[in-house]
Amino acid sequence: MIGPNPNELYPNPAIRSVAFIKNCVTNPNIIVGDYTYYDDPDGPENFEAHVEHLYDFLGDKLIIGKFCAIAKGITFIMNGANHRMASATTYPFNIMGAGFEKVTPQLSDLPFKGDTIVGNDVWIGQNVTVMPGVEIGDGAIIAANSVVTKNVGAYEIYGGNPARKIKDRFSKELTLCLKELAWWDFPNDKLSRNLEILCDTDLTLEKLQKIK
Incomplete structure (x- = not known):
């Protein structure tokens, strides 16, 4: 096998920050x-x-794909952070106890945005916050110090607070080819055999089509 063992905690024992x-x-x-x-x-x-x-009784999940690079300071805020918004006050009286629990909300009273999903080969910069229910597509890049409040498409670059689309990484044709290729699902031997193409900064359709 070429490359680190994916079942080890530290891919490189000499670098304990990763x-x-x-x-x-x-x-x-x-x-x-x-x-x-x-x-x-x-x-x-x-x-x-x-x-x-992230609370069991709500049932939402954080799902992250393969080969993602996540920098320090990441915060994923899950649905348990939400408060009632349709009532006169958003204050969570119930969690204070001492009789305030009589106004414990029903789950249906709380906003619920679903699972938070990060695709494959996503790069998330330092000090990024991802809000509940957001989906970030394969190959996307999130700039440092961003707050992601809405879905990010595959191979898009987002940044800011709230994060907005800066640009596409590649042409539509190249993006479609990469999505269909789904290289993150390659077996180890195929991945190793094609690393030079996958890491080539002068990426073209012709080169991708040489992957076997």
Whole structure:
């Protein structure tokens, strides 16, 4: 096998700031693909602490694909952070107790945006916040210090607060080819055999079509 073992916590034992996320999370509602890493000199194995308000009784999930690169300071805010918005006040009296629990909301009273989904080969820069229910497509890039409040398409670059589309990474034809190629699903031997093409900065359709 060429490349690091995807089932090890640290892909490179000499660099303890980088960890494969799937090997350090314990919450079954956080699902992460092979080779996706979190980079944080303060402890990449603590990735799960950056997924906030993920409560079993709500049932939402954080789903991240393969080969994603996630920089330090990431925050995924899940649906448990939501408050009632249709009532006169958004204040969560019920969690304070001492009789205030008489106004505990029904789940149907709370906004619910569904699962948060990050595709494959996504690069997320430092100090990014991703809001509940957002979907980020394959190959997307999220600029540092962004707040992602809406869906991001495949191979799009987003940045800002709130994050807005900056540009497409590639032409429509090249993007479609990459999506169909789905290189992140290659077996190890095929991936290794085609790394030079996948890492070529002068990317063309002709080169991609040579992948076998």
